[in-house]
Amino acid sequence: MKLSRQFTVFGSAVFCVVIFSLYLMLDRGHFDHPKSPRREGTFPKGQLSILQEKIDHLERLLAENNEIISNIRDSVINLSESVKDGQKIPEAINFSQGSVSEIIPSASVLFAVDSEDCLFASKSGSHGSGVQMLDVYDILPFDNPDGGVWKQGFDITYNENEWDSEPLQVFVVPHSHNDPGWLKTFDDYFRDQTQHILNNMVIKLLEDNRRKFMWSEISYFSKWWDVIDSQKKDAVKRLIKDGQFEIVTGGWVMPDEASPHYFALIDQLIEGHQWLEKNLGVKPKSGWAIDPFGHSPTMAYLLKRTGFSNMLIQRVHYSVKKHFATQKTLEFFWRQNWDLGSSTDILCHMMPFYSYDVPHTCGPDPKICCQFDFKRLPGGRVSCPWRVPPEAIHAGNVQHRAWMILDQYRKKSKLFRTKVLLAPLGDDFRYAESSEWDQQFQNYQKLFDYMNSHPEWHVKAQFGTLSDYFEALRKASNLGEKSSNSFFPVLSGDFFTYADRDHHYWSGYFTSRPFYKRLDRVLESYLRAAEILYSLALVQSSKSEKMSVFPSVDNYKLLTEARRNLGLFQHHDAITGTAKDWVVVDYGTRLFHSIMNLKKVIIDSAHILILKDKVAYNYDTSTPFLKMDDVQSSQDSLPRKTVIKLTSQPRYLLIYNPTEQERFSVVSVNVNSPTVKVLSPSGKPVTVQISAVWDGATTISHEAYQISFVAHLPPLGLGVYQLLDVQSSEAVLTDYNIYMRNSRQEKPDRLFKIKEMQNSVDNIILENSYMKLWFSGMSGLLEKINTKEDGKNHQMKVEFAWYGTTSNRDKSGAYLFLPDGDAKPYIFTDPPTIRVAHGRIFSEVVCFFHHVTHTMRLYKVQGLEDQSLEVSNIVDIRGEYNRELAMRISSDINSQNRFYTDLNGYQIQPRLTMSKLPLQANIYPMTTMAYIQDVGVRLTLHSAQSLGVASLKNGQLEVIMDRRLMQDDNRGLGQGVQDNKITANIFRLLLERRHGTDVVGFTVWIFLTN
Secondary structure, three states: OOHHHHHHHHHHHOOOOOOEEEEEOOOHHHHOOOOOHHHHOOOOOOOHHHHHHHHHHHHHHHHHOOOHHHHHHHHHHHHHHHOOOOOOOOOOEOOOOOOHHHHOOHHHOOOOOOHHHHHHHHOOOOOOOOEEHHHHHHHOOOOOOOOOOOOOOOOOOOOHHHHOOOOEEEEEEEEEEOOOOOOOOHHHHHHHHHHHHHHHHHHHHHHOOOOOEEEOOHHHHHHHHOOOOHHHHHHHHHHHHOOOEEEOOOOOOOEOOOOOOHHHHHHHHHHHHHHHHHHOOOOOOEEEEOOOOOEOHHHHHHHHHHOOOEEEEOOOOHHHHHHHHHHOOOEEEEOOOOOOOOOOOEEEEEOOOOOOOHHHOOOOOHHHHHHHOHHHOOOOOOOOOOOOOOOOOOOOOHHHHHHHHHHHHHHHHOOOOOOEEEEEEEEEOOOOOHHHHHHHHHHHHHHHHHHHOOHHHOEEEEEOOHHHHHHHHHHHOOOOOOOOOOOOOEEEOOEOOOEOOOOOEOOOOOOOOHHHHHHHHHHHHHHHHHHHHHHHHHHHHOOOHHHHHOOHHHHHHHHHHHHHHHHHHOEOOOOOOOOOHHHHHHHHHHHHHHHHHHHHHHHHHHHHHHEOOHHHOOOOOOOOOEEEOEEOOOOOOOOEEOEEOOOOOOEEEEEEOOOOOOEEEEEEEEEOOOOEEEEOOOOOEOOOEEEEEEEOOOEEEEEEEEEEEEEEEOOOOEEEEEEEEOOOOOOEEOEEEEEEOOOOOOOOOOOOOEEEEEOOOOOEEEEOOOEEEEEOOOOOOEEEEEEOOOOEEEEEEEEEEEEOOOOOOOOOOOOOOOOOOOOEEOOOOOOOEEEEEEOOOEEEEEEEOOOEEEEEEEEOOOOOHHHEEEEEEEEOOOOOOOEEEEEEEEEOOOOOOEEEEEEOOOEEEEEEOOOOOOHHHHOEEEOOEEEEEOOOEEEEEEEOOOEEEEOOOOOEEEEEEEEEEOOOOOOOOOOOEOOOOOEEEEEEEEEEEOOOOOOOOOOOOEOOOO
């Protein structure tokens, strides 16, 4: 199957494949822009230089994003002069087919493609790595014997003369991990802790040039930078220049790596790096990811393409860590699956022990390492759980204490291939108090001074940054900054699903708080659309003094705020759904406000683009030229359609295609009259299907009607459609059959043909030119598909199921999935109400269960849209107790316990369901798609939101849609997940034929969804 087909079929449900429908507010007279003092307006004096600066800044941003938008801009500049006049009526609007597409013809937009980005296409099919994670998972027993002081490992021994010829180099790396929201909101954390950490950092590093510190979260750093004085800013720049202070990764946040789409991962990285370049003039060198719950090769690839040479990860399954420690493969080159060379290699350090806190970073014995966390000195607010406290270092104990920690350093170094050792020194929100800086730095310096003054110990210990460590590591292994060699192994694959102990697999967060996982993707789509339209509008506004009133500066600020709010939500306690309830509300409010602001940017930008006579442009904030076709009332509510009021005079529907592909898509809007006529941008009538708008399962609203038609839009195109209320409409009405337990013969509807009947064992059938579907007459759920091209029937049974949680002490929570066994079937006492719609453009079956309203829609249009099923589940489990709702698709595909999931919407990772692992270990993250296949058929579930997915039995796909859990799972959150919302989960189900490919042969490929 061609890649373009994979994501084109998905349409609006995959990431940015969104069609934005707007409609003009006013009648034709408003389009003419009567000249009034209120509308005239001028661009404020003194702002032109600011505008130019912002434009230059935007151009740098777009150039870094593969120069896509800059190429579009160039095309606009070169071609817009040749745009022909559109239709004469109404005067103000260009109705030419495609509108903006005339400015940007698809055949003329060419983008530069780096040859390295095409390796997956030219050389796919096998692996060039020495360690393949699928093989590692296959050979590991996943047992958990007691390893002694290193509970999840083994006893480590060494000979004291091992370092005689080459001393051990120890880099103690002070750091503070600052979550941009978790137990407190982002702003509360900044006020209470983060600003004090950074303020103390400047003071304490300046006291001694041997001290080092590093930082990763630019969201916090930029907020702090805005409130400090120039003297402190200069001090920070000196510390960076002198190598005492380092920025690592430099993203807006330290993102989760399971749920985010690659668009958002790149965007938050760009936002952070641009801020650093502008304010500090620095570019990070190394990645630092100590807290994301599992790691994706997509992130490794993005860091490599950003120019990084090194990275560090921490949260990996404890059995994998133990295996890598025994093989001394904790440091490796991480290579992409498709890369047969080494161009994607990035040197990766995997921390070997349980956590990134001090007890688990100096060596294998946490009881000893905790004694060297000097914040835990007696009298403080934190202590060591092993009940042996640290001792302040003085002349009387320095020899003994130095030997104790050197013993740990040596044992830890035995897990690696060089005599260069990394020992992080930090934890969550550490160094907020001045006293901790003194406790840690003064005591460690005494230990270093003693160790370094005894050459017979063969050790050199010092404070360092991550770059200090990697530079020494590369030197010790004769490894250049950009090169790789055989000294370190090469690894391909990912590190999901993470477990930190026992059978505690962190697969619950793949689904936790799914409402906001969906809202995240909605914001992404609006952001991409707004940025493209804004850049095009900037070009137009620069052509005339009259158009200089275009609010470019204000809208650029809204775009920046939206990027930062989206970036903030990629944090590993935000999109994961693992924050306190009020913190989740704070995240949701930020997403919601940015969506509202981006709608304004889209409206303002589209306004200037669709006007035929640009000179007539006037901007008036009090009277928007356009309105969006949906309204979301709050951060935790589902959007609802605006009702467009029709008259005999045309209303104008502006439809925008933000993708780089030509689109033939079904567009649905609500109007106030069923006698409607729709005209295309060329003025020709289009076929319209009129459907009822329902108040519940069986009651029709006569205040609104849904009209659906096929819109044809070129790449990145705008099209204006006309809607008119006419005396006699040629639109085709939808017919309905309603299946109920007790059919009641109500009086006929005055417009729609509705037939009521009792639930039946007879099947419900929908079909189009591509497929025929059979649904159960009792449940309304899909049972079978016939593909007409080959005449084959395929079992395709959709059902719902419940998971409970274990009766053991440790139960499921926001992070963990600890089920009480296999899922139990979703049992309904009474058959659900089933509403079947038959129409010219689409037909659908809607099933009304107590906890979910399930819709399966089949389109009847030519093209790719009719080859898949649109699936919508409106889920409401707010009244449940420790239950998780899943949708399961059972087929006759012989998948042989193998399935495939995407990673971050960027690449596909093969999976193997392993019987040696518990059920929860076989759940994996799905950002945009998962599929099963055999030699003849592939079944793909495309998803418009990130969720957990599995294939627990042959021929099955299962997705967990929502979870309600009443208790904490002892991972620090301190609460369950009980703030469930009515949530829309949207999917596309695609069944395809395959030709001559063995199901066992794993072909790993990348796809780009836009």
